[in-house]
Amino acid sequence: MNRPSEQTQSNPLREGLSVRAVPQPCCIVIFGATGDLTHRKLIPALYNLAADGELPPAVTVVGFARRPKGDDEFRRELEETTRKFSRQSVRDEIWKMFAQSIFYHQSEFEDEAGYKSLADKLEKIDRERGTRGNRLFYFAVAPDQFEPILKNLKTAGLNKTREGSWARVIVEKPFGTDLASARQLNRVVSNSFTEEQTYRIDHFLGKETAQNILVLRFANAIFEPLWNTRYIDHVQITAAETLGVEGRAGYYEGAGALRDMVQNHLLQLLCLTAMEAPTDLGADSIRDEKVKVVRSLRRMTAQDVVNKVIRGQYQKGAINGKPVTSYRAEKNVDPKSMTETFVALRLNIDNWRWWDVPIYMRVGKRLPKSGTEISVHFKKAPLVLFNKESTDENVLVIRIQPDEGISLRMQAKMPGTSFRIEPVKMDFHYGTSFGKASPEAYERLLLDAMGGDATLFARCDEVEEAWAFIDTIENAWATKKDAPELFFYPAGSWGPDAADELLARDGRAWRRL
Amino acid sequence: MPAVAESYSLGLPVEIDKIDNELKKLWAESEGVMTRASLINLAVYSEAPGALEKNTQLIAKIAENHACRAIVIGADCKASDNRVEAWISAHCHVSRTGSKQICSEQLSFRLEGPCANLLPSIVFSHLDSDLPFYFWWQDELHDPMDPQLWAWVDRFIYDSHGWKDFRAQMQLVETAQREAKQRIVLCDLNWTRLDRIRYAVAQFFDHPASHHHFSEIENVQIDFAPGFKSTAVLFVGWLGAQLNWNVEDGQGGNNFKFVDPTGRTIDIELHEQGEAPIGKTVLDSGGIEFVVAPASCEDLFEVWRSGPNEKPLPQMMPAQSNDAVSLMNQELMRGAPHHVYLRAVNCVRELF
Numbered sequence: 001m002n003r004p005s006e007q008t009q010s011n012p013l014r015e016g017l018s019v020r021a022v023p024q025p026c027c028i029v030i031f032g033a034t035g036d037l038t039h040r041k042l043i044p045a046l047y048n049l050a051a052d053g054e055l056p057p058a059v060t061v062v063g064f065a066r067r068p069k070g071d072d073e074f075r076r077e078l079e080e081t082t083r084k085f086s087r088q089s090v091r092d093e094i095w096k097m098f099a100q101s102i103f104y105h106q107s108e109f110e111d112e113a114g115y116k117s118l119a120d121k122l123e124k125i126d127r128e129r130g131t132r133g134n135r136l137f138y139f140a141v142a143p144d145q146f147e148p149i150l151k152n153l154k155t156a157g158l159n160k161t162r163e164g165s166w167a168r169v170i171v172e173k174p175f176g177t178d179l180a181s182a183r184q185l186n187r188v189v190s191n192s193f194t195e196e197q198t199y200r201i202d203h204f205l206g207k208e209t210a211q212n213i214l215v216l217r218f219a220n221a222i223f224e225p226l227w228n229t230r231y232i233d234h235v236q237i238t239a240a241e242t243l244g245v246e247g248r249a250g251y252y253e254g255a256g257a258l259r260d261m262v263q264n265h266l267l268q269l270l271c272l273t274a275m276e277a278p279t280d281l282g283a284d285s286i287r288d289e290k291v292k293v294v295r296s297l298r299r300m301t302a303q304d305v306v307n308k309v310i311r312g313q314y315q316k317g318a319i320n321g322k323p324v325t326s327y328r329a330e331k332n333v334d335p336k337s338m339t340e341t342f343v344a345l346r347l348n349i350d351n352w353r354w355w356d357v358p359i360y361m362r363v364g365k366r367l368p369k370s371g372t373e374i375s376v377h378f379k380k381a382p383l384v385l386f387n388k389e390s391t392d393e394n395v396l397v398i399r400i401q402p403d404e405g406i407s408l409r410m411q412a413k414m415p416g417t418s419f420r421i422e423p424v425k426m427d428f429h430y431g432t433s434f435g436k437a438s439p440e441a442y443e444r445l446l447l448d449a450m451g452g453d454a455t456l457f458a459r460c461d462e463v464e465e466a467w468a469f470i471d472t473i474e475n476a477w478a479t480k481k482d483a484p485e486l487f488f489y490p491a492g493s494w495g496p497d498a499a500d501e502l503l504a505r506d507g508r509a510w511r512r513l
Numbered sequence: 514m515p516a517v518a519e520s521y522s523l524g525l526p527v528e529i530d531k532i533d534n535e536l537k538k539l540w541a542e543s544e545g546v547m548t549r550a551s552l553i554n555l556a557v558y559s560e561a562p563g564a565l566e567k568n569t570q571l572i573a574k575i576a577e578n579h580a581c582r583a584i585v586i587g588a589d590c591k592a593s594d595n596r597v598e599a600w601i602s603a604h605c606h607v608s609r610t611g612s613k614q615i616c617s618e619q620l621s622f623r624l625e626g627p628c629a630n631l632l633p634s635i636v637f638s639h640l641d642s643d644l645p646f647y648f649w650w651q652d653e654l655h656d657p658m659d660p661q662l663w664a665w666v667d668r669f670i671y672d673s674h675g676w677k678d679f680r681a682q683m684q685l686v687e688t689a690q691r692e693a694k695q696r697i698v699l700c701d702l703n704w705t706r707l708d709r710i711r712y713a714v715a716q717f718f719d720h721p722a723s724h725h726h727f728s729e730i731e732n733v734q735i736d737f738a739p740g741f742k743s744t745a746v747l748f749v750g751w752l753g754a755q756l757n758w759n760v761e762d763g764q765g766g767n768n769f770k771f772v773d774p775t776g777r778t779i780d781i782e783l784h785e786q787g788e789a790p791i792g793k794t795v796l797d798s799g800g801i802e803f804v805v806a807p808a809s810c811e812d813l814f815e816v817w818r819s820g821p822n823e824k825p826l827p828q829m830m831p832a833q834s835n836d837a838v839s840l841m842n843q844e845l846m847r848g849a850p851h852h853v854y855l856r857a858v859n860c861v862r863e864l865f
């Protein structure tokens with residue numbers, strides 16, 4: 001991670017500098033340029049990279065979308081939203097220069113002629129701005145638009161590269177809705193771009209704390225010897241949100257929490273937590289180890305799904321004292337919707353390291369608190385000497401967001417003449433220790449894609465293996481007869497009681513966030 | 514909380530042997546309200562009058578980004594009376610998430626008279642255990658240095674810009690480093706001053722297609738502000754060390770000649786003009802000019818390359834501020850040994 005890729009190390013002036021090499025000049029074509037993602041994330045991320053001097057001046061952005069508008073209007077709109085969403089405040093002198101590298105291209109996604117004129121425009125940009133034929137196509141559109149865009153890119157010859165230049169495509173999630181559609185999507189993409197050219201983005205992997213999981217595990221000698229079935233009792237991964245569907249009902253109704261969060265973000269976090277040490281930090285070395293984790297997930301039978309997966313949906317309740325409506329009463333949601341807004345799962349990884357170590361995951365909307373964390377619960381010390389009455393175990397918590405950091409719970413003697421034991425916490429907070437704010441996930445990921453580093457992007461086989469696992473659950477839920485129950489929980493609670501019972505059956509409980 | 518430094522006072526006066534107890538009290542009083550944070554021991558030593566107060570202000574700012582236990586020492590070795598005074602204080606700021614007060618503690622010492630020799634013992638007694646020890650020395654270095662002290666230092670921070678005799682001072686630093694068996698990382702703030710401009714120049718050559726320019730550089734022009742010639746020379750040392758140039762003629766005042774491994778000559782011209790420590794810098798290579806120039810707003814560079822058949826695409830890049838807080842913040846974020854610095858120094862040692 002953060003290794004040179006095609007930016008060779010042969011620039012001797014780079015040695016010892018704390019900032020990575022700038023990527024090669026390129027033209028970034030954003031499909032869906034008038035959408036939310038472009039305005040809230042992509043352009044602010046590119047602006048921040050430019051402001052930090054991490055982009056070469058020739059990098060050019062071409063927004064591709066249906067609505068008619070000119071370059072100036074597009075730039076004005078982007079300036080407004082960048083000022084609102086940028087990590088650092090927008091400075092006029094930097095924006096002015098950055099804006100000159102932004103262009104708008106109006107076309108329907110299905111219109112072949114629009115891609116021909118795009119190709120002409122890119123050629124012109126290459127000549128005038130020195131982007132050297134390097135192209136990064138960003139698909140900030142719904143998956144049903146991928147096929148026409150890819151087909152037309154191919155027809156226009158934009159998937160091909162001149163010698164010494166490159167073309168890459170970044171694909172946003174959701175990458176499919178099940179294994180069949182993911183395979184189909186992979187086929188569609190591979191018709192136009194090779195796997196090496198394809199970057200499937202999962203913004204969770206761009207977060208500093210997600211990357212720090214590998215550093216924690218493999219740069220510290222004390223954890224790895226304990227990181228196995230001999231010392232670990234179980235692992236919990238939680239992604240809790242106070243928010244509801246917030247205008248995403250159209251998508252969410254068809255997806256649900258399992259597809260929206262577990263298939264990608266949570267399984268990615270699990271992979272980083274459970275993978276073996278890679279042979280090196282190369283993209284494929286890391287991804288090889290990650291995919292082995294997904295492959296090792298014990299597949300569930302229909303009965304397993306009943307016993308080990310709890311799905312829930314929020315009803316009306318209150319968040320932070322404010323009443324909120326039920327999921328079924330949200331705008332654009334079917335009043336009889338069976339879409340899950342909460343999932344809790346008990347997983348097993350069938351390999352030597354994780355044999356007999358249950359992995360509990362939960363994800364939900366309208367929970368009392370927002371937070372994503374991984375907690376590793378170690379086995380208890382023998383119940384002799386000090387621990388005869390103690391029930392607490394050592395817990396290592398990796399907080400992904402917010403308040404990123406790591407804490408370790410351990411037992412300590414309470415002051416006094418008798419031996420009374422209480423749990424205490426050693427706590428490391430990124431925000432306390434390092435004053436500097438981390439870059440946004442999209443900044444890191446865009447820079448990686450421009451630099452040809454695919455480490456933090458999902459590979460085709462990772463995605464398909466993840467869907468293969470998720471499909472067994474979705475299929476069980478979809479059966480007409482004896483389908484597992486959908487439990488309801490009041491908004492502002494920690495999910496249905498059945499989720500607590502899932503752990504209680506094993507003599508365990510969810511960690512309190 | 515009288516010890517919390519709000520107006521950059523030195524805080525609560527304490528007896529030197531009761532510092533630990535007073536610190537405990539300080540944190541006990543503020544428990545639940547403030548979080549004590551510390552990633553490094555940062556000792557600051559100065560013999561300049563008023564340095565304790567000035568450095569307290571600097572630490573207050575630096576601690577916002579680098580939680581530390583600061584040990585600030587003001588010494589007056591020429592005073593006739595022997596006197597040691599100590600204070601404790603805490604610098605607090607609200608965390609990024611806005612939920613907590615994050616505090617770094619500061620221990621201040623005023624040493625007067627021969628007791629200034631107590632420096633090692635004072636430092637050793639008050640280091641936060643297991644944390645790295647960074648020592649910021651703000652004056653000219655004395656000869657001989659205390660070998661005991663150097664054995665403990667992880668990073669030695671100084672600013673060669675203020676040195677009257679660079680070669681003699683550098684020799685002392687290198688001796689200290691040798692005595693510490695090379696363990697000390699040398700951190701010259703004069704080198705840190707070059708961090709951003711090195712980056713701005715380096716990025717021109719990231720693309721392999723630009724690499725041929727290395728062997729075609731004919732002329733380098735560097736503007737420097739009055740008093741910053743050493744910074745400019747260090748910058749030349751960096752180019753020379755990294756591109757395998759050797760000094761051919763260093764006798765020309767502000768003009769030098771270097772020679773590359775093929776025997777080709779490179780002319781270096783330093784111009785004392787402008788206000789930025791390093792101002793406009795131009796590398797001329799085979800008719801292409803690579804230019805880094807201070808922008809109208811001081812904290813940015815305007816960066817471009819131009820040539821006969823090229824349309825310049827200017828870009829703004831962050832420039833390095835020259836104030837002590839920015840330099841320290843930058844230096845403390847860098848980590849790792851500075852091998853390139855030592856090579857740069859060696860390349861131009863004879864030019865200082």
